[in-house]
Amino acid sequence: MRLFRKTLLASVAVLAAGVTLAQAETYKIGVINALTGTYAFGGVPIQNAMKLAIEQGNESGKLGDVKLEVVEGDSASDKGQTITLVSRLAQDPALLMIIGPTTSLEGTAGAPVANEQKVALFGIGSSRGIVQAGPWSFKVQQVGDDMLGELSKYVAEHTDIKKIAVVFDRSNDGFVSQKNAFVAGLQGTGVEVVSEDGILSSDTDFLAIGTRLANSGIDAFFVAAPAEVGANVVVQARQAGVPMEVPMVGPSSFATPAFIDTAGGAAEGSIVIADYFIGSKNPGNEDFVASYEAKYGAKPDNWAAMGFALASLAVEAVKQAGPEPTREKVRDALAGLRDVPTILGNGTWTMDSDDFDPHYGAAILKVQDGGLVLANP
Template identity: 45%
Template sequence: MNETRRHWLLATMAAAAAATAGTAGAQGAELTVGVFNATTGVYAFGGVPIQNAMRLAIEQANKQGLPGGARIKIVEGDTAGDKAQTITLINQFARRDNAILLLGPTTSVEAVSGAPVSNALQIPMISTSSSAEILDAGPWSFKVGAQATQTTGRLGRYAVEKLGVKRALMVFDQGNEGYIAQKNAMRDALKSSGAQILADEGIQASDSNFLPLATKIAAQDVDAVFIAAPAELSANFFIQLLQAGVSPKTRFMGPASLASQGFIKSGGKAVENAYVVADYAATSANPVNAAFTEAYKARYGTAPDNWAAMGYSTALIGIQAIRNAGPNPDRAKVRAELAKSNKVPVVIGDGLWTLDAGRQPSYGAAILQVKNGAFVSAP
């Protein structure tokens, strides 16, 4: 075989492989979707319920049926909260498994690293996280989480207007862009509402001994302490604040990462009365939420939390895009449908998820308080 013909054959084979990867559902039989979250490691408090809920939504979609009689095949992976593992899984799902859609990853740390890869491979990816950098990577990456100004900013205004907070202190995981954005949104909302910010204190997700910082905070006259960090770490931090002598009257606050049973379980009495802004309220009268709650309990033996709701909503958004793409969906068609998502029924916020012209999502948010070891709507 001459060199020219060999090159022609290789190019033809490569083109055929790419076409297969981009049109995994062309026969209407099996549509592969990659589902990958941090089911181990520091972010497993969110990754496990997210992954469980995504799996549940896809199982329900297969029972309900898809255009052309297609079924969704799930391929799953654990990012372990690691950037490199996230990138490896995206490549595997796109190249090896010929997936037409990716659901995940869990955090902004992973998603910001993975988004350029999904764009380079031209495979749509929907992360539960909220960092704007996910969108900056290109048109193939999406995020379900709203801008921090819409969610955490609301908590800041509530703290001043409803709770009378005048002096607050910020603590945040400085290695996570999402947490930094949440801290900034809380800080700005507090300041614009008239409160004084005493300090911004950066920590690491791997930290566990906070007594030096807690002692420093205890020496100050502070009305509220806000922390943007993983759930169990935040609970441990609040425990150490009280051990260091911070007044029990000090308001403990945090973003949606704290809206987890892991936060309450780890913090115990120390987090009683804490305030959290959440994407989801279990008490929502949304009929989609009632069915979701019942199905999740039946499938996993426990009530869904904020992260289960985020995972379920993310999957519902992806499934609707697949449905709207018609009986022969491919990656480009699914991406196009995602980009024009409008009023998709979900279980988070006010029950409807919509993108604006810049692909920024909106859906509303809830402010919760820990009462008697459970989250309730804040007064």
């Protein structure tokens, strides 16, 4: 009997120790974004929302005994810095995966390193280059063709625009692909693209382009560039004489307070496509808006929503990887994610099985009275 009692006590002690060990099972997740530099306007809200999603994932208990510890990094909007960060994070054996960086520019630089180091990288940028780098890299944002195709369709079918000029940031792969997709989407619709001008994100003088736009008889002008650069294009185009009745049409980088604040009144009437709309009825959106506002004291924008959606998908992948996740299990779980509820687009995030292109629809918004309203008919 005493032997039985001792064995029982020992078993309980071992079990308790096991439970304690299991409770302490913490895995690291790298969260890297452009917290400074040209793309910080998006990187900062993305980073904040990613941390919020991971915090909620930990608290919800959906990961069981697994806890995720965030390791933060600043890509500084720079390719070299991204490569360094991915390499450094990958050296830590406790690191399960990396989420971020913010743009295609950084993502296409970091993805080959992640593939070499065999750690899953789940980035934001719209460029296919991130996924094409190898089996360990994925992205949350759908390609420009999807998003910008919707925008071209809206311009052709629901506006009076017949002549449009195009200005794009030629130093960023993502913006170039957005421009190409938008122009391709207009082919055969009766909307004429009268000019295409490549600018650099370091440029500040857009008066000459603005003057040309003012004298080209256009009904609208499309801009694909970072928010603050695009805002500068819009302001200088207005100063050069482009009337307010000629709206700016743009991708999701302009569905942000950074664009509206910088461009001021010049942004009124702009038509922008967004991955996300704050008033969306998608599952979880109301909770997300409330918790983000409570934590950061500001309403979430398109980028915050993108970061939250991505990190929520990452948490889902870790959950599906089981109670003892490894880098391989997380990668496989990420690759298998399909039809997951999301706050983005139409409420369902999915991926193609052949090329891992994500899809989730889009919202067309309009700048009105210094804010964004739904423009979808």
